[in-house]
Amino acid sequence: MSRLGPRDLLDVGLVGIRTRKLRAALSALGISIGIATMLVVTGIPASSQADLLRTLSALGTNTLQAIPVPDRNPPVTLPEDAPAMVARIGPVLTASAVANTHSVIRRNDRTDPADGLGLTVLAGKANLLTTVNGRVRTGRFLDATSETLPMVVLGSVAAARLGLAGLPVGGAGPQVRIGDQWFTVIGILDSVPLSPDLDRAALIGWDAARRLVRFDGHPTVIYLQAREDQIEAVSAVLPATIDPQKPSNVQVTRPSDALAAKRATQTSFSALFLALAAMALLVGGIGVANTMVIAVLERRSEIGLRRALGAHRGQIRAQFITESVALSAMGGIAGTLLGVAATTAYAWWRAWPLVIPVDAALAGLAGALLTGAVAGAYPAMRAARLMPTEALS
Numbered sequence: 001m002s003r004l005g006p007r008d009l010l011d012v013g014l015v016g017i018r019t020r021k022l023r024a025a026l027s028a029l030g031i032s033i034g035i036a037t038m039l040v041v042t043g044i045p046a047s048s049q050a051d052l053l054r055t056l057s058a059l060g061t062n063t064l065q066a067i068p069v070p071d072r073n074p075p076v077t078l079p080e081d082a083p084a085m086v087a088r089i090g091p092v093l094t095a096s097a098v099a100n101t102h103s104v105i106r107r108n109d110r111t112d113p114a115d116g117l118g119l120t121v122l123a124g125k126a127n128l129l130t131t132v133n134g135r136v137r138t139g140r141f142l143d144a145t146s147e148t149l150p151m152v153v154l155g156s157v158a159a160a161r162l163g164l165a166g167l168p169v170g171g172a173g174p175q176v177r178i179g180d181q182w183f184t185v186i187g188i189l190d191s192v193p194l195s196p197d198l199d200r201a202a203l204i205g206w207d208a209a210r211r212l213v214r215f216d217g218h219p220t221v222i223y224l225q226a227r228e229d230q231i232e233a234v235s236a237v238l239p240a241t242i243d244p245q246k247p248s249n250v251q252v253t254r255p256s257d258a259l260a261a262k263r264a265t266q267t268s269f270s271a272l273f274l275a276l277a278a279m280a281l282l283v284g285g286i287g288v289a290n291t292m293v294i295a296v297l298e299r300r301s302e303i304g305l306r307r308a309l310g311a312h313r314g315q316i317r318a319q320f321i322t323e324s325v326a327l328s329a330m331g332g333i334a335g336t337l338l339g340v341a342a343t344t345a346y347a348w349w350r351a352w353p354l355v356i357p358v359d360a361a362l363a364g365l366a367g368a369l370l371t372g373a374v375a376g377a378y379p380a381m382r383a384a385r386l387m388p389t390e391a392l393s
Helices: 006-013 015-019 021-058 082-087 156-161 196-200 206-212 228-242 257-298 300-308 313-350 358-385 388-392
Strands: 063-068 092-100 120-124 136-139 151-154 175-178 181-189 201-205 221-226 250-252
Touching: 021 313, 021 358, 063 228, 082 092, 082 221, 082 228, 120 196, 120 206, 151 156, 156 181, 156 196, 175 201, 196 201, 201 206, 221 228, 228 250, 313 358
Parallel strands: 120 201, 151 181
Antiparallel strands: 063 221, 063 250, 092 120, 092 221, 136 181, 151 201, 175 181
């Protein structure tokens, strides 16, 4: 029995597409719209999700704080080396600390020595700003040099209460009085959403606080960022790491509510993607199946002639399945390009990060081919069952 090689089978399978170009284009258009819809309904929500997750991440989904348990008698203090110990925990990305120096800050030496304007003077580490996702509005933050000198960085509320709207460009900054020492203001922070207490604080270097305001070296708040998938594990070991002798003296904030919201968002979006993608492929498959059934009815004489000339049923089935798969492949490629273009344009318009789900695009193409094979199966079997005399009549 004669066999059709792959190339001959492809030529025969594309006959219907070449001879009925308009119908083939309309059939491919049906499945291309389905695939484009799948990419759009996955790509646009994925881009929106990326923007939402970026916003949630900025709220500190991977951040923890540790403080001494309040209202203990005598008051609890954290060990001096606690920040360094926390930084050694495997999943921890960065750790920093602040400490209340119990000093008073004043605009000058003529104001009431007891009037600190409700502001707190904190000793801070140089990596504090990175750890709490803070930003400097004007000037600069503490560094290795300024940590040892009488320099101060003000929170946004602290700067407003001290009457400092900004810093001079290129000149020496204003000075404020902390305790009995003058400090030069080198920076003003933007509001810090992760730690609003820093908005009402004046931050001085750790070493400068020890030397100039009689700071005892014990941190009062430890901040850390850890890998998000390990945040609960880090929270569990944090008290024993900070104070191995008395872990019950350490209070750790639970992971941010934003983390739970972020995980719930990821789950709900994933379920939505799957449902919409399945619906789009179903619609495209029905369109291809309908086209192939009509093609069999219209090409009965062609089928009969091929059978009369010696084509067996398997070759007839292969011809129509090849045509169906080719139609679906054309639609899948066109739909993928159309979906990517539409998603890119919409993400650019909304200023979202562009996310093209590669797995969705590949799954769409594979699904288009599978849909074409399934959609063409019944018409192909129906065509193969036609007897030559019946088809030619």
